Amino acid sequence: MTVTVDASPQEIRSRACPDCYLCGSPGTPLYQGLRDRLFGAPGQWNLKQCLNSRCRLVWLDPMPLEGDIAKAYTAYYTHSDSSRKNGVGRSFLRQVFHFAKDGYLARRFGYATSDSGFQKLAGLVFYLSPTYRAAVEKSVCGLQPCPGGRLLDVGCGDGDVVARLSALGWQAEGVDVDPEAVKHACTKGLKVRLGDLESQAYPASCFDVVTMNHVIEHVHDPVRLLRECHRILKPGGRLVAFTPNLDSRGHRSFKDNWFALDPPRHLYLLNPPALRALAERASFKLQSISTSFHGSHGIALASRAIAHQGFYVPKSVPSLSESLRASAFSLAEWGLHKFDPSLGEQLILVGEK
Numbered sequence: 147m148t149v150t151v152d153a154s155p156q157e158i159r160s161r162a163c164p165d166c167y168l169c170g171s172p173g174t175p176l177y178q179g180l181r182d183r184l185f186g187a188p189g190q191w192n193l194k195q196c197l198n199s200r201c202r203l204v205w206l207d208p209m210p211l212e213g214d215i216a217k218a219y220t221a222y223y224t225h226s227d228s229s230r231k232n233g234v235g236r237s238f239l240r241q242v243f244h245f246a247k248d249g250y251l252a253r254r255f256g257y258a259t260s261d262s263g264f265q266k267l268a269g270l271v272f273y274l275s276p277t278y279r280a281a282v283e284k285s286v287c288g289l290q291p292c293p294g295g296r297l298l299d300v301g302c303g304d305g306d307v308v309a310r311l312s313a314l315g316w317q318a319e320g321v322d323v324d325p326e327a328v329k330h331a332c333t334k335g336l337k338v339r340l341g342d343l344e345s346q347a348y349p350a351s352c353f354d355v356v357t358m359n360h361v362i363e364h365v366h367d368p369v370r371l372l373r374e375c376h377r378i379l380k381p382g383g384r385l386v387a388f389t390p391n392l393d394s395r396g397h398r399s400f401k402d403n404w405f406a407l408d409p410p411r412h413l414y415l416l417n418p419p420a421l422r423a424l425a426e427r428a429s430f431k432l433q434s435i436s437t438s439f440h441g442s443h444g445i446a447l448a449s450r451a452i453a454h455q456g457f458y459v460p461k462s463v464p465s466l467s468e469s470l471r472a473s474a475f476s477l478a479e480w481g482l483h484k485f486d487p488s489l490g491e492q493l494i495l496v497g498e499k
Contacts, residue, residue: 158189158217158410160208166196167414168203168369168423176204177402180409183457187218191409201423204392204415212366218411219324246271247282254283257291257314276480280440285310287357287386288494292316295354300343300375301361305331308338316355321346343371348378355379358387362424363412372428379499385430387495391437392417395479395489396445405448405458406491421493430497437490439479445491446475 165172173194180191189210196203210218248259249269260266272279287307289297293315299307302320304327311318319337322328331338339346356375362368375385390406391397392415397404406412416424418435425432447468451458464472483489 156188156217158187158214159211160189160206160214161211163205163207163209164194166198166201166203167205168420168427169196169198169201171196171198171201173197173205173207177407180402180407181456182218182409182411183405183452184408184460185218185221186457187220187410189410193407193409193415196420201420202392202417203420206410206413209366209413210410215366215410222324222411250279250282251286251314255286255290257286259314276439277443277476280438284388284438284440286314287311287355287359288496289316289355289384289386292354296352297355297357298348298353298378300356300358300371301364302331302338303327305334305336305338307357307359308336309334312336344374350377351380351383353378353380353383355384355386358385360388360390362387362389362416363414366413368414368424369427372424372430376429376499381499383499384433385425385495385497385499387497389416389421389493389495391488391490391493392420393488394437394491395482396442396449396491398489399475400449400453403449403453405445405452416493418488418493421495425495425497428497430499433496433498434494435496436494437483437488438492438494439476439483439490440492442479442491443472443476446472 174197176193176195178192180193181189191206192208193204194207245265246268249262249265249267250272251257251269252260253266253269272282289311291314295316297311297316297318299318299320302308302322303324305320308318308320308331319339320331321339321341321343323340323342325340328338328340356379362371365371372385379385390412396406407415421435422432447464448458450468450471479489479491
């Protein structure tokens with residue numbers, strides 16, 4: 147193993163990774179000389195792609211050492227409390243949105259968010275907006291109600307999913323490696339632990355569902371992570387995991403400027419075959435691997451900014467023209483997704499123990 151010499155306390159040391167993590171095949175250069183386009187972490191990074199046509203995993207080579215990867219997260223999203231991210235109050239329009247959303251959740255999934263026929267009728271408005279509908283469905287991880295069901299959100303950040311699903315009747319809790327995010331979650335009264343999943347030593351077969359929203363791509367050993375998820379799930383329990391889709395329209399369009407490449411934080415990028423191989427190595431029975439165009443608007447905004455100026459400022463307010471172009475991209479992806487379901491920006495894995 148070749149390790150870079152640390153020239154300064156800020157530099158991220160790395161090791162060579164010439165071969166595929168999943169199948170051992172050699173990799174071929176995909177993109178080279180990439181920098182952190184979001185938070186300015188030091189270093190230049192290269193991506194390789196597996197030459198095995200049945201895998202095609204993409205990974206960083208060199209790859210940051212586990213002991214140094216935290217240096218890439220000093221200004222990351224999870225350091226801010228989501229309850230204070232936009233400062234938008236519950237205006238009349240926002241109340242209308244939540245009224246319709248609760249009606250949609252009751253109609254689409256059967257959650258006890260409404261027993262009003264009018265409210266369920268109002269939920270139909272989401273069928274007129276695929277973007278909002280995808281966001282609402284992802285907000286519950288596509289899960290049907292399971293009152294009292296025990297759910298663990300791995301990489302929970304400041305606890306948005308934990309809070310949302312707890313309010314819907316789940317016995318939800320979370321775990322995250324970011325102390326600031328965990329502190330924010332705990333101040334909201336949520337049951338959230340600090341550390342990686344394995345260090346929590348949960349009993350075997352204790353959860354009905356494990357969810358992971360864009361976690362797999364961040365960890366050095368995703369097979370080990372999924373095996374631990376498998377161990378703590380009850381027989382018949384379900385894993386629901388989201389990760390960027392390497393085969394998405396966004397990647398095909400923006401290539402090395404694609405927002406979801408996110409070097410050096412995204413260590414691996416997957417397509418459906420690679421995700422299938424990953425789940426099977428962790429002993430999961432696959433229920434489905436699908437894609438969603440959710441997030442395509444934001445990805446188009448960020449990717450265009452990276453292409454034009456070399457960086458993107460998260461949570462920046464776009465101009466009207468930029469927003470319209472991103473909306474057009476998202477609408478086109480929604481339409482194309484109907485004919486080619488592989489084009490969505492996110493891969494969704496549903497696996498069963």
